[in-house]
Amino acid sequence: MKKALEIFLGILTAMGGFVEIGELVFSINAGAKFGYSLLWVVALGTIGIIIYGEMAGRIAAVTGQPVFYLIRERAGFVVGLGTLVAANLVNLLTCAAEIGGVAILLKLALNWPYRVFILLGLIFFLLVMWFLPFQWIERTFGLLGLLMVVFMLTAILLKPDWPQAAAGFIPNVPALESPKEYLVYAYFAVALMSSIMLPYETYFYASGGIEDHWTPSDVPLNRIIVTVGFVLGSLLAVALIIMGARLFLPNHIEPQLPGSAALGPVIVFGKWGLALALLGMFFAFGGAAIETCLSAAYNLAQFVGWPWGKFRKPGGAPRFALAWITMLILAGLLITTGVDPVSVVEYSIIFSVIILPLTYLPILLVAADRTCMGAFANRWWANTLGWFYLIILTIAGLCAIPLLIITHGGKG
Amino acid sequence: MNQQEYLDIARQVLDRQLIDSNNIPCGKADDLEVECGPGGRLKMTAILVGPDARARRLPGLLRTLARRFLGDKVVRVPWGEVSVITSQIKLKSRASELGLDGAERRAARLIRQIPGA
Amino acid sequence: MRRATQHGRWLQSAVALLIIGGLGFWFTAEVNKPLGAEDLKIAVSELRSHAAEGRLIAEQALSARLTATFFQTQTSMLRDKAGAVVKDLNSTAPRAGLEEELSRVKAFAERISADLASLSSSFDDRQEMSRLQEDLDTVFRQALEMEESLKH
Numbered sequence: 001m002k003k004a005l006e007i008f009l010g011i012l013t014a015m016g017g018f019v020e021i022g023e024l025v026f027s028i029n030a031g032a033k034f035g036y037s038l039l040w041v042v043a044l045g046t047i048g049i050i051i052y053g054e055m056a057g058r059i060a061a062v063t064g065q066p067v068f069y070l071i072r073e074r075a076g077f078v079v080g081l082g083t084l085v086a087a088n089l090v091n092l093l094t095c096a097a098e099i100g101g102v103a104i105l106l107k108l109a110l111n112w113p114y115r116v117f118i119l120l121g122l123i124f125f126l127l128v129m130w131f132l133p134f135q136w137i138e139r140t141f142g143l144l145g146l147l148m149v150v151f152m153l154t155a156i157l158l159k160p161d162w163p164q165a166a167a168g169f170i171p172n173v174p175a176l177e178s179p180k181e182y183l184v185y186a187y188f189a190v191a192l193m194s195s196i197m198l199p200y201e202t203y204f205y206a207s208g209g210i211e212d213h214w215t216p217s218d219v220p221l222n223r224i225i226v227t228v229g230f231v232l233g234s235l236l237a238v239a240l241i242i243m244g245a246r247l248f249l250p251n252h253i254e255p256q257l258p259g260s261a262a263l264g265p266v267i268v269f270g271k272w273g274l275a276l277a278l279l280g281m282f283f284a285f286g287g288a289a290i291e292t293c294l295s296a297a298y299n300l301a302q303f304v305g306w307p308w309g310k311f312r313k314p315g316g317a318p319r320f321a322l323a324w325i326t327m328l329i330l331a332g333l334l335i336t337t338g339v340d341p342v343s344v345v346e347y348s349i350i351f352s353v354i355i356l357p358l359t360y361l362p363i364l365l366v367a368a369d370r371t372c373m374g375a376f377a378n379r380w381w382a383n384t385l386g387w388f389y390l391i392i393l394t395i396a397g398l399c400a401i402p403l404l405i406i407t408h409g410g411k412g
Numbered sequence: 413m414n415q416q417e418y419l420d421i422a423r424q425v426l427d428r429q430l431i432d433s434n435n436i437p438c439g440k441a442d443d444l445e446v447e448c449g450p451g452g453r454l455k456m457t458a459i460l461v462g463p464d465a466r467a468r469r470l471p472g473l474l475r476t477l478a479r480r481f482l483g484d485k486v487v488r489v490p491w492g493e494v495s496v497i498t499s500q501i502k503l504k505s506r507a508s509e510l511g512l513d514g515a516e517r518r519a520a521r522l523i524r525q526i527p528g529a
Numbered sequence: 530m531r532r533a534t535q536h537g538r539w540l541q542s543a544v545a546l547l548i549i550g551g552l553g554f555w556f557t558a559e560v561n562k563p564l565g566a567e568d569l570k571i572a573v574s575e576l577r578s579h580a581a582e583g584r585l586i587a588e589q590a591l592s593a594r595l596t597a598t599f600f601q602t603q604t605s606m607l608r609d610k611a612g613a614v615v616k617d618l619n620s621t622a623p624r625a626g627l628e629e630e631l632s633r634v635k636a637f638a639e640r641i642s643a644d645l646a647s648l649s650s651s652f653d654d655r656q657e658m659s660r661l662q663e664d665l666d667t668v669f670r671q672a673l674e675m676e677e678s679l680k681h
Binding site for chain 1: 466471500522528
């Protein structure tokens with residue numbers, strides 16, 4: 001009974017924590033530019049994050065080792081250090097963007113000055129992270145992030161062309177007007193893929209397993225949470241693409257603001273839709289701000305070998321606590337300069353693609369290693385899929401920055 | 413000490429997590445000290461932990477910068493202190509007895525001033 | 530051995546300097562590049578999107594589906610976005626032969642920016658709001674046309 005409840009909550013938490021500001025913007029714009037035709041990327045990315053999330057969770061449950069232990073052991077000190085720096089830079093950018101997104105949402109609800117909300121948001125996150133235990137934080141934000149379901153209902157009530165949407169799940173390249181448009185399509189495919197497989201999700205998920213004191217008996221629990229939770233979460237991304245295709249594409253709008261996303265629920269549900277959309281996004285972005293910030297502290301502490309974890313009191317893991325506090329404040333300072341959160345997250349998502357192969361290779365090597373994992377090592381199919389995704393991500397990583405430059409960040 | 417007949421120090425010791433006798437993480441095996449015994453036999457003598465042990469492994473300019481900003485402290489943990497090697501390296505003494513808790517103690521002093529720590 | 534490492538270090542520094550210098554050069558060249566047809570097309574499509582969104586927001590507000598705060602904030606954020614486009618257009622010189630297009634785009638940008646600014650303070654004035662909705666609709670259509678013409 002207790003186990004069933006844990007699985008149920010775990011699934012809902014994984015689902016509610018799936019979308020953050022970058023994925024929201026890229027999904028809606030993918031729909032607004034290319035209709036249903038990029039839906040297959042969501043499917044591809046979701047299977048990828050399930051495969052690697054499951055492996056990272058399984059390694060955490062069986063050996064008690066989080067991702068950055070593995071990166072340092074398997075990639076070596078120098079390459080590992082490079083990955084750490086890049087990963088935490090991306091975490092910093094993402095965290096800053098999420099804080100900015102939260103401040104924009106608060107402004108849309110109350111209309112005080114933007115920077116006041118950045119400060120209030122920062123204080124709120126600091127208090128939450130300082131006082132609440134790990135599971136509380138994870139579940140509160142995950143479960144309240146489920147208010148994002150309003151976007152799913154919106155997508156359904158906007159009456160999409162289901163057969164056409166279903167066809168979008170088969171990898172395809174639509175007929176476009178100019179060669180440049182094909183590059184924009186490729187850019188969106190890479191960005192969408194990356195936004196679904198953002199590296200912090202794996203770091204955070206595996207460290208979370210250790211925070212929750214997983215043991216080898218939790219391997220099935222891990223498998224169910226990852227599979228069901230991430231598939232349900234990806235339905236949110238699907239809903240956002242459908243909303244883009246049904247609402248923004250015919251209106252010739254390419255939404256650049258979090259508030260624009262709320263217009264979908266507004267059209268379908270009026271003011272209630274607005275309230276739910278703003279609240280849902282608040283908890284989704286807020287959860288991501290906390291996760292990226294904690295993830296940065298996990299990564300650093302795990303790489304250099306400090307005591308880490310929210311299960312320890314701040315006094316028991318002082319350098320870890322200092323790391324996340326510093327990270328949060330740096331992110332706050334970065335976004336106070338007035339940079340646009342949406343542009344910041346676009347860059348962080350594109351740079352993420354480059355670190356994904358470096359993150360995933362050590363996970364795959366350890367998960368496949370019988371001497372470490374014993375009976376829990378990868379079966380042949382997990383290895384095949386793992387290598388398949390590693391190749392795809394390496395190709396995506398090589399294309400990411402050239403595409404960013406050539407297409408002016410997807411603008412054309 | 414270990415069930416296996418041989419120990420691959422590059423893969424099973426270097427860069428692994430150290431935990432003290434209370435299971436508290438206390439750094440990584442940042443570098444290893446090996447002695448050349450009689451007859452050319454190599455013998456593990458110590459695990460080296462700390463910023464300088466890490467800096468040594470960096471290329472040129474980065475090494476200088478790392479030493480400048482992170483200091484050149486290095487702690488020598490004698491090989492005899494190692495109790496068990498699994499995916500982590502367990503030591504026989506407490507971190508404080510081995511001198512591995514300096515920075516952690518200073519940070520704790522700072523963080524404990526905040527209520528709720 | 531020693532000579533080899535010294536050699537390597539020089540080579541490393543030289544390569545690093547070359548990369549940094551190249552990036553810097555590329556970046557300054559990119560910033561100072563005169564405005565081309567492609568940049569204009571991007572600017573027009575951004576403006577077109579902002580006008581269309583303003584129109585949609587006005588429509589939703591007219592059917593009482595929005596709160597005053599959301600309406601004001603979202604439209605003024607859109608105005609800032611349009612304002613940023615105006616600033617960009619003013620800060621660079623156009624490539625020869627594009628002067629006329631540029632002044633048309635600037636006119637769009639200023640009109641859309643002004644419309645959005647008035648829109649954000651029109652929540653209680655339905656008449657003004659529907660006037661602005663119509664005007665945004667007109668500019669939107671013109672922008673869309675121009676975008677098409679710039680594609681070819």
